[in-house]
Amino acid sequence: MKIGLIGLGKMGYNLALNMMEHKHQIVAYDLDKNAVARLQNEGAEAAGSISEMVQKLDTPRIVWLMVPHGKPVENLIDQLMPMLSKGDIIIEAGNSHYKESIAHAERLESQGIHFFDVGTSGGMEGARHGACYMIGGDPEVFKTIEPVFRDTAVNKGYVYTGRAGSGHFAKMVHNGVEYGMMASIGEGFDILERSPFDFDFAEIARCWSNGSVIRGWLMELTESAFRADPRLKQIKGVMHSSGEGKWTVDEALDLGVPAPVIALSLMMRYRSEEDDTFNGKVVAALRNQFGGHAVDKA
Numbered sequence: 001m002k003i004g005l006i007g008l009g010k011m012g013y014n015l016a017l018n019m020m021e022h023k024h025q026i027v028a029y030d031l032d033k034n035a036v037a038r039l040q041n042e043g044a045e046a047a048g049s050i051s052e053m054v055q056k057l058d059t060p061r062i063v064w065l066m067v068p069h070g071k072p073v074e075n076l077i078d079q080l081m082p083m084l085s086k087g088d089i090i091i092e093a094g095n096s097h098y099k100e101s102i103a104h105a106e107r108l109e110s111q112g113i114h115f116f117d118v119g120t121s122g123g124m125e126g127a128r129h130g131a132c133y134m135i136g137g138d139p140e141v142f143k144t145i146e147p148v149f150r151d152t153a154v155n156k157g158y159v160y161t162g163r164a165g166s167g168h169f170a171k172m173v174h175n176g177v178e179y180g181m182m183a184s185i186g187e188g189f190d191i192l193e194r195s196p197f198d199f200d201f202a203e204i205a206r207c208w209s210n211g212s213v214i215r216g217w218l219m220e221l222t223e224s225a226f227r228a229d230p231r232l233k234q235i236k237g238v239m240h241s242s243g244e245g246k247w248t249v250d251e252a253l254d255l256g257v258p259a260p261v262i263a264l265s266l267m268m269r270y271r272s273e274e275d276d277t278f279n280g281k282v283v284a285a286l287r288n289q290f291g292g293h294a295v296d297k298a
């Protein structure tokens with residue numbers, strides 16, 4: 001298949017290599033000209049603008065977006081709409097909010113353009129060597145684009161999830177689970193770190209990756225991180241977030257679903273971004289007020 005790929009960053013670049021390795025043709029566009037040139041060197045056709053990219057595609061044209069969610073996706077769809085025709089396809093494979101994807105699908109469908117919201121998992125390595133996809137959109141049209149997912153996914157790592165929005169909903173929940181699992185791994189190693197024993201964390205993670213109940217890719221990545229920096233002395237424990245964890249918690253609240261693990265892991269990310277907290281000052285001041293308990297001076 002011939003695919004117009006917009007967004008050649010950490011994910012888009014690796015997906016492009018994966019797609020080309022499976023004989024799909026890529027017409028590449030990015031705001032960053034160096035990113036386009038880099039992929040051109042790997043065999044992609046370069047486009048200097050979105051309209052040039054669209055002109056280079058076959059009908060029905062397939063455009064794959066791999067850019068940050070929110071305004072970049074919205075602006076690109078605004079730009080693409082007048083350039084595309086009935087029967088053309090836009091695949092949004094980044095982490096858009098599912099409600100925005102439903103709105104994009106409805107707007108594009110009014111012009112006969114098909115929209116697929118695709119949650120992509122597996123990070124950069126998955127993008128390069130075998131990703132995992134959750135795909136929402138028209139079931140009949142999906143069959144026409146299924147080969148690119150089959151070819152670039154790992155084993156059976158793709159699923160058609162249903163109508164527009166369902167792919168990004170599934171990916172949102174996936175990321176919520178990811179928050180909880182990583183928080184738990186972090187807490188476990190924190191307890192080991194403060195224990196009276198001198199554990200080799202890389203070795204513990206290696207052991208837990210082999211046959212244990214908690215084995216898995218995150219544990220393998222844990223080992224890899226400890227091999228590179230045995231006590232993680234080179235990085236701070238600041239855990240940024242991109243939004244999907246908050247969306248999962250918002251959704252759980254709206255649906256009345258108790259999801260304390262994911263919610264607390266999100267709160268811990270926010271807490272990690274603060275050196276000191278006003279909350280902590282208030283509690284310390286109150287303890288001091290009622291019980292004369294000592295406070296640490298600022």
Ligand SMILES: NC(=O)C1=CN([C@@H]2O[C@H](COP(=O)(O)OP(=O)(O)OC[C@H]3O[C@@H](n4cnc5c(N)ncnc54)[C@H](O)[C@@H]3O)[C@@H](O)[C@H]2O)C=CC1
Nearest residue numbers: 007008009010011012030031066067068069072094095123
């Ligand atoms: N990094 C990861 O592990 C994963 C990221 N994602 C999602 O995939 C999407 C892309 O993520 P990354 O590749 O990590 O981001 P990135 O920041 O590495 O790459 C984004 C690329 O999009 C380009 N870009 C931005 N706006 C553009 C526009 N209007 N026109 C053309 N190019 C534009 C940038 O120049 C950049 O090269 C995001 O939605 C992200 O949440 C999904 C799964 C995993």
Ligand SMILES: O=C(CO)[C@H](O)[C@H](O)COP(=O)(O)O
Nearest residue numbers: 095121122240241242243244
């Ligand atoms: O989708 C992903 C992995 O599955 C992205 O890496 C995402 O950025 C992770 O979320 P956060 O940045 O909030 O940790």
